Amino acid sequence: MNQFACEVRSGLAKPQKELPSKYLYDELGSALFDAITALPEYGLTRADRRILNRHAVDLPRDFACVAEFGSGSGSKTRAILEAIAPKTYFPIDVSPAALDRCTRELCGMAHIQPIEDSFLEGLDRVREAQESGALLLLFLGSTLGNFDSRCRNDFLQQVRLRMRSGDAMLIGLDLVKPLETMLDAYDDPTGVTAAFNLNLLGRINRELGGDFDIRAFAHHALYNETDRRIEMHLRSRINQTVTVTEADFHCRFRADETIWTESSHKFYADEIPEIAHATGFVSEALWVDEEWPFAESLWRAV
Numbered sequence: 001m002n003q004f005a006c007e008v009r010s011g012l013a014k015p016q017k018e019l020p021s022k023y024l025y026d027e028l029g030s031a032l033f034d035a036i037t038a039l040p041e042y043g044l045t046r047a048d049r050r051i052l053n054r055h056a057v058d059l060p061r062d063f064a065c066v067a068e069f070g071s072g073s074g075s076k077t078r079a080i081l082e083a084i085a086p087k088t089y090f091p092i093d094v095s096p097a098a099l100d101r102c103t104r105e106l107c108g109m110a111h112i113q114p115i116e117d118s119f120l121e122g123l124d125r126v127r128e129a130q131e132s133g134a135l136l137l138l139f140l141g142s143t144l145g146n147f148d149s150r151c152r153n154d155f156l157q158q159v160r161l162r163m164r165s166g167d168a169m170l171i172g173l174d175l176v177k178p179l180e181t182m183l184d185a186y187d188d189p190t191g192v193t194a195a196f197n198l199n200l201l202g203r204i205n206r207e208l209g210g211d212f213d214i215r216a217f218a219h220h221a222l223y224n225e226t227d228r229r230i231e232m233h234l235r236s237r238i239n240q241t242v243t244v245t246e247a248d249f250h251c252r253f254r255a256d257e258t259i260w261t262e263s264s265h266k267f268y269a270d271e272i273p274e275i276a277h278a279t280g281f282v283s284e285a286l287w288v289d290e291e292w293p294f295a296e297s298l299w300r301a302v
């Protein structure tokens with residue numbers, strides 16, 4: 001049984017059913033995510049890009065290499081490569097489709113070495129490939145917010161272990177904002193985010209021989225006040241049983257029972273330097289967008 005099948009099986013066996021969000025990004029999922037970033041309700045990517053366009057020139061220039069976690073289509077990265085002119089750029093992504101698009105988009109701006117892997121394994125491979133000089137790691141789009149808060153510092157420490165002093169990380173984090181604004185960003189009226197979320201069931205059908213009736217599930221986004229995060233779920237509209245042949249199991253759903261597919265934590269600007277400090281970094285700069293509360297911070301490994 002492959003890893004996807006194992007993780008689907010164990011996630012759907014939990015009392016609160018869940019599926020790992022990295023599987024949202026197959027070819028169709030990556031294209032739908034690109035569409036999300038263009039939605040009027042999803043201000044996050046535009047805020048990220050505004051800050052990068054304005055402040056790329058303020059970044060230190062002493063980096064020989066740039067690596068990026070979850071590069072996606074790479075469209076936000078252009079300003080940084082222009083300002084820094086690194087020798088090599090290593091986009092790290094689980095989606096080969098996203099890596100292809102990113103390589104085409106940024107072609108000619110550096111020597112591009114795409115790495116199809118998860119983040120820490122990908123960073124290990126950057127370390128093996130990188131000769132000398134300091135590394136700037138990009139962790140944009142509030143992707144850290146998609147980590148479970150209990151694993152977050154542990155993950156950052158694992159990143160820090162793979163860096164040398166003098167290396168840096170540029171990290172983009174979405175900030176707490178009015179409830180309606182946050183909910184609309186993850187439940188747009190045109191249904192693109194719903195399609196992105198539901199595609200995970202389509203992917204299980206295609207790759208693992210599942211028989212999910214996708215119309216019998218609905219996208220559901222909520223804000224969990226206590227944990228300060230948007231949660232994305234897939235809610236079963238009816239009582240039903242689903243079979244996933246490749247994962248060798250049946251799964252029963254009660255009406256209104258949900259599968260939890262993603263979280264997106266929201267931060268306060270004040271806590272960002274504290275997170276840096278707790279995980280072996282020093283925050284050297286923090287920029288906040290004026291239109292859409294979003295912060296970009298430069299963390300130096302010390």
Ligand code: TRP
Nearest residue numbers: 036141142143145193232262264
């Ligand atoms: N890092 C993005 C975020 O937290 C990921 C994301 C955006 C996302 N929209 C989504 C994930 C919709 C799942 C569904 O905002």
